Amino acid sequence: MTDTALTRTDAPTRTRPRRAWVGALIGVALVVLAVASLFIGVSDVTPASLIAGDADAAFLLVASRVPRTVAVILAGASLAIAGLIMQMMVRNKFVEPSTTGVTEFATLGMLVTIVLWPGMAVVGKMGVATAFGLVGTWVFLRVIRAVPVRQLVLVPLVGVMLGGIVGAVTTFFAYRLDLLQSLGQWSQGSFATVMQGRYEFVWFAAAMVVVAWIAADRFSVIGLGEEFATNLGLNYRRVMAIGTCVIAVITASVLVTAGMIPFLGLVVPNIVSLMVGDNVRRSIPWVAGLGAVFVLACDIIARTVRFPYEIPLSVIVGVIGAGLFLWLLLRKGSRAH
């Protein structure tokens, strides 16, 4: 990506050893947090009780704690990847599903299923939400054509406004149909209700991560612009279509499982970009790992800060994510100025 806002080319001799350290740190953090996540909760599940053969503890682990931890890791990794792909497609560092209206469109889709087909299976809901997410991505890409690429901050601004408008429509109908409270309940990001049999949709998101990984080089090239990509013999439209699908499926499946998790897909790729640059093949494992660590950490905070009650994860991600976003926008050396 040639015109990124935040890249600074550091001397390779200095960054490489540091990169290795940070990579190791992310790996260790992921393992430690994942293990911690398994043993935090109202009921006592400790490594000791498992070894002692406590059947209740083992059941709780398999039915609730493992699914939750897996769901958090997959959701975090895939949302961060969705942000990364979107940034490549739009060639703008400040976009991700929640700053482009995609999340709001998917939420509207959820509302539609609840109103029209209340008994629909979760797969169906997810399908409709995905379809709305696709529409949302398409609408955003259309609107954004009116904005010059150089207008770095205007692009996410337009996206946020688009999201606001769609959100207002959703709120309006929810209000009219007395669904405001339940809308709030399931659109608010939280992994509290995740358990065996109710989280498997994040595997769709995981599949999309694999797709993104395989097509990583193509997305790098897309990030250089349409002319550049065509010049290298790439089918620009097809890669854009694949990217749109990846984003929509990830957004919808995380929405169905956990709800909205704002700014994650924006903050994580930007931080990774500062460390390792913008080659998607190189940065994809970093983005996935850091995304997972970030959400795991926030989820653990959400569970412990007011123990035994839980705070919605989206609130914590909102505070930390918005704080980091502001820092990215206002920090010295950012070309957003």
Added chain:
Amino acid sequence: MLIDVVEAPAPPRRRLTWSSPAVRIGMLGAVVVALAATYLFTDIPGSFTFALRVRSLTIAAMAVVAVAVGVSTVVFHTITGNRILTPSIMGFDAFYMLISTVIVFVAGGVTFLRTDPLTLWVVQVLVMVAFSTLLFTWLFGGKRRSLHLMLLVGIVLGTFFRSLTEWMQRMLDPLDFQILTDTAFASLTRPDPTLLAATAVIVAGGCAAIVPLVRTLDVLSLGESAAVGLGVNHRRVVMALFIIVSVMVAASTALVGPILFFGLIVANLAYSYAGTFRHRWALPAAALLGAVFLLAGQLILEQVFSFGASLSIVIEFAGGLFFLVLVLRKGAR
């Protein structure tokens, strides 16, 4: 040519025709009065005096909010040198909610309840003014940043404040939380009379402070360096205006809660309606247009669609579209 202008207070083209700002403002005032009368006397169910009292309270609240939002937005536009940023978009409202929550969080709900609501409200407004002045002089003082950057920063700040507010609310006792939602925020259609009176006093005070500055505001719209060149003590005047703006926003948010895009629509329509940048006309035009919007919106929603309190959602939707068009049109340049 020379003689002509020496006599005329303004170029003759603008005088005495229906298009002169004074006539336009007068017409707008008449519309407001007509709407208010319609709202007062249409479809009165049951007790006449009771309905009249409730409705006149609502009208009073609308008037106060319209003046507060309209005036503060126009002033904010002038001192920040653009016509898209508004106090609400920059997160003022969200910030006010955060402060109320923090006060309950720190002091505890019981203290909150025992304190006289007026004292409490004064404390909230004072804290809001102190912090927002600090925050926004930091953002707008110093080097000029691009408009779009400031917009995005404002929107993210809003999210940040709202998330933080919710976090703190979740940390509250259920009892404290109840107290907070009961006392801190009221609605447009059921205003608390004491608070309404207090807000009206504050807003009137703010307007009284702005009136002598009307001509200086005109100069401020030339930008900082030109204003300094013309002898305006820029730093001091802008600081004073920032404080007035945050007091007015805090007061109106405390009364009816946040309405995000209201100020944006009203101020921008006021500029084109008044047909002049001069604050002598733009300020009253914004306040009156605000009143027209609130009254007409409420009337239509109640009478035509028989909806209750969804006016702010409709404003959100229309305002969002309006804003998008505005930003895209400016961005294309």
Added chain:
Amino acid sequence: MIALDHVTKRYGNTAALDDVSLTLGDVGVTALLGPNGAGKSTLFSVVGRLVQADAGTVTIDGRDVAETPSSDLARTLAVLRQDNHIAARLTVHDLVEFGRFPHSKGRLTVEDRDHIERALDYLDLEPLRDRFLDELSGGQRQRAFVAMILAQDTRYVLLDEPLNNLDLRHMTEIMRLIRQLADEWGKTVIVVLHDINFAARYADRIVALRDGRVVADADVSGFMRPDVLADIYDSPVEVHQIDGKPVALYYE
């Protein structure tokens, strides 16, 4: 007289003005030259009280800028910055009217109107008086701002790169106008320029800044010498006499 006495202004570690002592305003037109980042704009900002100096004092006709009320200074000194973006939609007449703000605080007297009309008339802006600024060409807009400065009726006029973004014809037009401000209106003009030859043709005195210091200060003939110019710009500059006037060639 505008007198700077040991003025220093730092931004971070770099000194935009480094212990500058300088007296301006003795002759009609003084041109301020120097490479980018030499401190010209900072000098204007300090004199025009937009920025407070870290050390030293600036006096205008003996009055300290830091202590004199801003509105008093506005009747002695007018500053036109290079960035004149205005958010409000103003007509030419509106803008020129603002020039009288320091005198009447917005309540125009007959005398104010007289000043406004003379300024509009002098700059041939009568036909454009009701046009909005954003409908004008760059040269017309620049003229409108100069008219505002004229209406402000000050002894000193500071112009920061008034030729920016103008084509050749309008550049000459504005420079000629600056000359007239000094000769016909008796004003003392200090103008930041980039083009050596414009300065040599129209100014009486040229002051060159570099790295926040005054490196040359002379009349035109003393300034337009290859050794002086090469020193300022760090590259060889030839000076030729064409029709008896010095012209610098810096294109090689």
